[in-house]
Amino acid sequence: MIEYELKGPASQQRTRIRLGASLKENHFPQAVLIEGLPGIGKKALAIDLAKALCCTHATKRPCGECFGCKMIGDSGAVDNWVIPLESKEAKARKASDVSEGSSAKTVEEYTQMYVSKIIENPYSIDYLSAASEISVDLIRSLTGRFALKNDRVRCVIIAEADRMNESASNALLKTLEEVPPNTYFILTTSSREHLLQTIRSRCLSIHLPVLSSEEVRSLASQYTEISISDDVLGLSQGSVGRAIYYASRATELQELALDFLSASLSGQYSDLFFSLDSEELKDPAIANLFLEVLSFLIADIIRDMSGASLRLVETTRKFQENNDIHLNLEAFSMALLSVQETMFRISTRRTTALVCLQSLAIKLFDGFR
Ligand SMILES: [Zn+2]
Structure with a gap:
């Protein structure tokens, strides 16, 4: 046998x-x-x-x-x-x-x-x-x-x-x-x-x-020496590959997501557009991984309004400390929808990722500012 x-x-x-x-x-x-x-x-x-x-x-x-x-x-x-x-x-x-x-x-x-x-x-x-x-x-x-x-x-x-x-x-x-x-x-x-x-x-x-958080952390650490932070675990969604990917780029992408949201709130885009014009973000897959970080951040702001637990505690708290969030739930819900639409547009590859990201920044809180 x-x-x-x-x-x-x-x-x-x-x-x-x-x-x-x-x-x-x-x-x-x-x-x-x-x-x-x-x-x-x-x-x-x-x-x-x-x-x-x-x-x-x-x-x-x-x-x-x-x-x-x-x-x-x-x-x-x-x-x-x-x-x-x-x-x-x-x-x-x-x-x-x-x-x-x-x-x-x-x-x-x-x-x-x-x-x-x-x-x-x-x-x-x-x-x-x-x-x-x-x-x-x-x-x-x-x-x-x-x-x-x-x-x-x-x-x-x-x-x-x-x-x-x-x-x-x-x-x-x-x-x-x-x-x-x-x-x-x-x-x-x-x-x-x-x-x-x-x-x-x-x-x-x-x-x-998908895998549990403990499994993601222990498997990911077999392949990367960078420690897996709680925010990275939140972004991983039960995927070791995502955890490894974000472990090396989380700080950079979180900073960019914070800049993106602040610029969209204030309507001042020039510094943001300069950072978006990077070689890495030209790849639609990478641009969409960035947009996922952004959507998690916006979703967390929404979750926080109803007292639900956060997935990106560190990034969300940082955003709340540095920005005067005067917009309501509806504004953030609409923003989340716009991010998801942009991810779809990028994946169809009819327009370059840069153009999609720039127009998203402009329209993110359009009508609410
Ligand atoms: Zn054998």
């Missing part, structure tokens, strides 16, 4: 136990989709699952020691992964097409770079830019390998599967309609609505829950 044990944080243990049971009963689906918020450990679970599936230990899987387990944990084994690439990286040549002595990086080398980052820290949320995608070529080179006969179990992790463009999705769909024997697909996504319905319906969906 083979035992399957997928170890993980207590908040997600039920999911792992259920998956372990289906492995033991030998009816594990050939395509699964792990869904949940960014940075909560979907790739960590995908790696554990792939190890359990590829493990050859006689009684206890994953053993972590056998060839199958080692291959999944090896950043050089790029065949196990499909990862979004930047457009110039995706256009690089394949290793098989490169003449000897060429120093240009190949698609495989770019993929390997990302795989090693993921294996080093599967919770990280900022190793990819918002523009990276999974091209049809990446899917084709994957399905091409399936033509080769193979007796071993094959596992492929498609990370951030929602970044597949349309032709890539259609190419994968064909394979999912008839998955070759001994082959397993593990897809991960934090925005399932961007995946084709037909792909979703071919996969068993696994919804991974």
Whole structure:
């Protein structure tokens, strides 16, 4: 009898136990989709699952020691992964097409770079830019390998599967309609609505829950030396990746959120517009992470008016000390809505993040000042 044990944080243990049971009963689906918020450990679970599936230990899987387990944990084994690439990286040549002595990086080398980052820290949320995608070529080179006969179990992790463009999705769909024997697909996504319905319906969906504050703090501290403040925990929303992201940038983003709100209240924007024009905020994903800090701050001001507990105690108190808040609940509720609208506008990428942020500052308390 083979035992399957997928170890993980207590908040997600039920999911792992259920998956372990289906492995033991030998009816594990050939395509699964792990869904949940960014940075909560979907790739960590995908790696554990792939190890359990590829493990050859006689009684206890994953053993972590056998060839199958080692291959999944090896950043050089790029065949196990499909990862979004930047457009110039995706256009690089394949290793098989490169003449000897060429120093240009190949698609495989770019993929390997990302795989090693993921294996080093599967919770990280900022190793990819918002523009990276999974091209049809990446899917084709994957399905091409399936033509080769193979007796071993094959596992492929498609990370951030929602970044597949349309032709890539259609190419994968064909394979999912008839998955070759001994082959397993593990897809991960934090925005399932961007995946084709037909792909979703071919996969068993696994919804991974968020982590508790204690779990976030203890897991995050394994990957960063910066201490996780209470405000960072408040921003993390149960995500280790968000905690790690904010740990190094919280002070800067909190200061910017304070400046943003003060400038919007006073109607004096010139210093603010200068700080908004930064290289980092040009990335829509980063601009939206900033807007989240801002929305948490505004939400806290609203929560404080009704005596509810605060998520960003330190930042909110600082704001209240330095500003004369003469506006009412309605003004802040409308402001919160405007921030959310702007986040949506930025994610559709029709206008640059800078323009969106500037017009938000101007309209934030429009009609209430
Ligand atoms: Zn093993």
